[in-house]
Amino acid sequence: MSRLRIAIGIATRGRAAILAETLAELARQSRTPDRVLVCHVGPEDVASLPEAHPEITFLRSEAGLPRQRNVILDAAGPDCDVVLFLDDDFLPAPDYLAVLESVMVARPDCVVATGHVVADGAKGPGIPVEEGRAILARDPRPADPLATTPHFNGYGCNMAIRLAPVRAHGLRFDEALPLYAWYEDIDFTRRLAALSGGAILRLAGARGVHLGVKSARTPGLRLGYSQVVNPIYLARKGSFPWSHAIPSALRHCAINALRSFAPEPEVDRFGRFRGNLLALLDLLRGRAEPRRILDL
Secondary structure, eight states, X not given: OOSSOEEEEXXXXXXXXHHHHXXXXXXXXXXOOSEEEEEESSGGGXXXXXHHOTTSEEEEOOSSHHHHHHHHHHHHOTTOSEEEEXXXXXXXXXXXXXXXXXXXXXXXXXXXXXXXXXXXXXXXXXXXXXXXHHHHHTOOOOSSTTOEEEOSSOOTTEEEEEHHHHHHHTOOOOTXXXXXXXXXXXXXXXXXXXXXXXXXXXXXXEEEEEOOOOTTXXXXXXXXXXXXXHHHHHHHHTSXXXXXXXXXXXXXXXXXXXXXXXXXXXXXXXXXXXXXXXXXXXXXXXXXXXXXXGXX
């Protein structure tokens, strides 16, 4: 018997075929979700999926990951205890929700739970769907599937949020972080933990594969700008320590500069480095601001 009401929230844009694969994986959960909420921008983002999945609630929003996630938070309603945010290209293992529920019941102090990413295509060229399923099938289960460790933040591709403290503190995703919203997951989960005094935990047994699909991603110039400006913005805001923000910005500048000479086929390294340099120049001018990417 379910002890919590768990909603799954997926923000999507421009990847209807991949979204269909992720929804198919959700149907394999041993503990079924109480609600599935999919927030998209235009009808092409979901194609015929609303007709194929009448049990799923499809929502419309303006573009931008924080805006779409806020629409999901609102739609979860007062009857849900937890919302699990998944990327539209994240394939959860069949017992993901069962593990999540067990841990959230056993640890009422846990306000954010993030799973174990068995393979992350976002750190490379991406992982095809069938390969992702094969990786999950041969993934060895941990000795203690309910084991947890403290974690710095929730990872946006799979992070569960306890809704009671979100409602109590009126917490929202920061819509000043537009489009792909670099580090919006760090900002939201660390603010939630600080305001509530709760814990952020990484769950050993809640496992999945992040395909890291490259379509519908933020262009290199814009992403490079966000890689520098967003950490500084969050540090000034107080949700990201300066000891993390400055090294993060400099690390991405260095990586993009070095790899611009021999870039990966799937990554616009030169565009990212140009964005990094423009962000540094804007910081010197005192005009750096996350929304500036909308003008680039």
